[in-house]
Amino acid sequence: MAEPTSDREQLLGDLRAMMRIRAFEERVSRHFREGLIPGFVHVSIGQEAIAAGVCGTLRDEDFITTTHRGHGHCLAKGLDPEGMMAELFGRATGTCGGKGGSMHIADPSIGILGANGIVAAGLPIAVGAALAARRRGTDAVAVAFAGEGTVHSGPFHEALTLAVLWEAPVIFVIENNRFAEFTDSDAMWRGAPLVERARGYGLQHAERIDGNDVEAVRATLEPLVAAARAGGGPALVEAMTYRIHGHYEGDAVPYRDEDELRAWQERDPIEAVRRRLAGEGLEDRLRRMQDEVDAEMDAAVEHGLAAPYPTAETLLEDVHA
Numbered sequence: 449m450a451e452p453t454s455d456r457e458q459l460l461g462d463l464r465a466m467m468r469i470r471a472f473e474e475r476v477s478r479h480f481r482e483g484l485i486p487g488f489v490h491v492s493i494g495q496e497a498i499a500a501g502v503c504g505t506l507r508d509e510d511f512i513t514t515t516h517r518g519h520g521h522c523l524a525k526g527l528d529p530e531g532m533m534a535e536l537f538g539r540a541t542g543t544c545g546g547k548g549g550s551m552h553i554a555d556p557s558i559g560i561l562g563a564n565g566i567v568a569a570g571l572p573i574a575v576g577a578a579l580a581a582r583r584r585g586t587d588a589v590a591v592a593f594a595g596e597g598t599v600h601s602g603p604f605h606e607a608l609t610l611a612v613l614w615e616a617p618v619i620f621v622i623e624n625n626r627f628a629e630f631t632d633s634d635a636m637w638r639g640a641p642l643v644e645r646a647r648g649y650g651l652q653h654a655e656r657i658d659g660n661d662v663e664a665v666r667a668t669l670e671p672l673v674a675a676a677r678a679g680g681g682p683a684l685v686e687a688m689t690y691r692i693h694g695h696y697e698g699d700a701v702p703y704r705d706e707d708e709l710r711a712w713q714e715r716d717p718i719e720a721v722r723r724r725l726a727g728e729g730l731e732d733r734l735r736r737m738q739d740e741v742d743a744e745m746d747a748a749v750e751h752g753l754a755a756p757y758p759t760a761e762t763l764l765e766d767v768h769a
């Protein structure tokens with residue numbers, strides 16, 4: 449991708465990244481309801497600013513690990529939507545040959561060490577990748593994306609402890625989207641706030657930010673990534689956001705307060721940027737961008753639905769254990 453020529457071009461680039469995620473997720477939601485996607489899917493609608501703002505500061509050789517809600521992170525890190533959509537449809541042209549599905553998408557060639565259906569499992573993997581990068585003498589960093597539901601788990605404790613001990617260039621990006629499955633996150637913990645806990649592990653930098661503000665996300669991550677590259681060790685960011693859809697597609701969300709939902713919809717991360725840029729006279733460019741994004745994602749769906757399923761002969765290929 450070309451270097452942005454100005455802050456405005458950078459914001460337009462981040463907006464496009466968010467729009468691509470939204471357009472991808474909307475299609476996933478629709479086609480899941482139509483029965484075209486097997487298994488479970490979890491979309492990240494409303495959380496796009498975090499994926500776009502964080503991955504916008506990374507290079508191909510940097511690593512990410514993600515979760516069951518990882519489509520946005522993979523798209524923002526550079527994975528092609530055609531392969532991803534085919535993967536969700538279970539087709540042979542998918543990123544993982546159609547045998548991984550939504551929760552196991554990975555492409556190590558661009559540092560995507562995998563989505564992961566096991567809550568918190570990505571955190572120690574990211575620490576390991578960061579340590580390996582440092583031992584190899586590169587300045588690559590790793591970002592572990594995780595939901596706030598991970599932070600009371602054993603692997604979270606292990607990952608932070610080892611990251612600090614090993615001064616690993618890893619940034620933990622905790623997306624606090626208010627819910628872990630069907631439980632209000634405020635009902636899960638009575639101790640100190642997450643950033644205080646992170647400092648208690650010895651992290652030099654831990655910060656809570658507005659995860660619906662892509663500029664704030666980028667502005668926070670840029671110096672943290674630079675510091676990690678330069679040997680400054682790990683950091684943690686708690687990005688506050690809101691899960692607009694249910695835990696999984698099909699969840700009727702009976703536990704949600706509708707006023708709260710409406711309040712967060714008013715703070716839509718994409719609309720905020722779009723309104724601002726439209727106010728600066730860029731309506732035509734925004735419309736064109738939306739058309740391009742829609743065409744790209746429609747083509748991905750078309751490709752995925754036309755692709756063949758894996759054949760029975762390939763069943764045991766890529767099986768390592």
Ligand SMILES: Cc1ncc(C[n+]2csc(CCOP(=O)(O)OP(=O)(O)O)c2C)c(N)n1
Pocket residue numbers: 516517565566567568594595596597598625627628629691695
């Ligand atoms: C080790 C483990 N325990 C429980 C589950 C079931 N589970 C799936 S998602 C989830 C909650 C995740 O919440 P959070 O980390 O906040 O992510 P979000 O879904 O909000 O993005 C749970 C408990 C699991 N997949 N793995």
